[in-house]
Amino acid sequence: MIDGLVSIITPCFNGARFLADTIESVLGQTYAQWEMIIVDDGSSDDTPRIAGRYAARDGRVQLIRQQNAGTARARNAGMRRARGRYIALLDADDLWEPDFLEKQLAFMGQTGAICVCSAYRHIDENGREIQHPTVPLPRITPKDMRVMNRIGCLTGLYDAKAHGKVYLHEELHSIRDDYAYWYDIVCLEGEARGNPQILARYRVQTNSTTGNKLKLVSKQYHFYRQYLKHNVMTACLNTVRWGISGIRKFS
Secondary structure (H helix, E strand, O other): OEEEEEEEEEEEOOOHHHHHHHHHHHHOOOOOOEEEEEEEEOOOOOHHHHHHHHHHHOOOEEEEEEOOOOHHHHHHHHHHHOOEEEEEEOOOOOEEOOOHHHHHHHHHHHHOOOEEEEEEEEEOOOOOEEEEEEOOOOEEOHHHHHHOOOOOHHHOEEEOOOOOOOOOOHHHOOOOHHHHHHHHHHHHHOOEEEEEEEEEEEEOOHHHOHHHHHHHHHHHHHHHHHOOOOOHHHHHHHHHHHHHHHHHHHO
């Protein structure tokens, strides 16, 4: 574990359309001590070529290739390679503002938290801002996380010094694996802290619309029941809360 180093893990399956923009947002960080581990999850498009080109240009960018196995296994492959004290998960279509790492590390130092997140904008496939920014709770507890995932995955930053690496649950088959990951981390010390500054941009693609999200209701319910061990009534109530939140966010 290298003190001061941020390990950025980026799984990518056929994400060539936006991957270069995502990498550029990392290259443009004002905080330069990072490594970006891109895990090509069996892509059939130009993903490996694009990632390989950046890796050849900047030694901080690395490429791992594997057969298609889903985001949880891809992220875990990157996690095993990670050498940094700090861990971030950045998907291949999302973007960081240039001062994301600098401000999040400063916020972590100010709060003493091992896990922080930030506010973020929503953009469409053409980079235009849509909807209202998502602003996290100032203090996020395991109780908050049991209702719904309160940490925007693209903004989460975890300090692994005290508790070591946290791996994703591959048995979830990439359904809510990021939710389980951040829930596990929040439970380590009982809280995460939310930075109200807008430091990232979450890309809403066509297949991320509310209509498609409604198809995930059953999977969300089963996550509450099987992973979080909610009783039937609580699982139903939280599924409704999650659904209403999604409609408000993506309508």
